[in-house]
Amino acid sequence: AQTVTQSQPEMSVQEAETVTLSCTYDTSESDYYLFWYKQPPSRQMILVIRQEAYKQQNATENRFSVNFQKAAKSFSLKISDSQLGDAAMYFCAYRSAGGGTSYGKLTFGQGTILTVHP
Amino acid sequence: DTGVSQNPRHKITKRGQNVTFRCDPISEHNRLYWYRQTLGQGPEFLTYFQNEAQLEKSRLLSDRFSAERPKGSFSTLEIQRTEQGDSAMYLCASRGLASTQYFGPGTRLTVL
Secondary structure, eight states: OOEEEOOOSEEEEETTSOEEEOOEEEOSOSSEEEEEEEEOTTSOOEEEEEEETTOOSOOEETTEEEEEETTTTEEEEEEOSOOGGGOEEEEEEEEEOOOTTOTTOOEEOOOEEEEEEO | OOSOEEEOSEEEEOTTOOEEEEEEOOTTOOEEEEEEEOTTSOOEEEEEEETTEEEEEOTTSOTTEEEEOGGGSOEEEEESSOOGGGOEEEEEEEEOSSSOOEEOOOEEEEEO
């Protein structure tokens, strides 16, 4: 079974600064997807960024980028120019890309609470 | 707003009562997932529907839990004889052909 580990329960950053959230995962599969989701307090979970394991290029979405190290099974999220609205719980998630009985369910890490200081 | 809706948003019930939650996915999405999230933790998978067929159930889904998706549209999750340990946020997500799941706002269940 796959596992996802987020070793930083809490992180903080000053507004306009850069912060990196860590995620490691364990799998024996070669084809999969990795995601970062953001869950603001009492609000809906939304997708921040997605990475396909077969792609060597790191995904980027505006101020959000990832550092995907497949051999090390590491998938960190970098937030540049942090804004107050970035404050939330961030979850790293894994999804098998194979068929069979995986059906695309997500396996989540424990989450990292990000605080942004003005 | 992701386009996935869930009702009710909050439910308070007494131990032993039955509760039912509803999820309305994005209309063109044929894949629907239920997850449970306890305070300060990541969501855990409960069950998966492809159209109206329930294809996977987690061992977390005890026999007190049942889920349906009639006609492959909305889905319901029922918990019978609720226990205090059932208190959690119940999340629904839907997915089309792409890999991304879109989550609803969740139903927060409190069992007294």
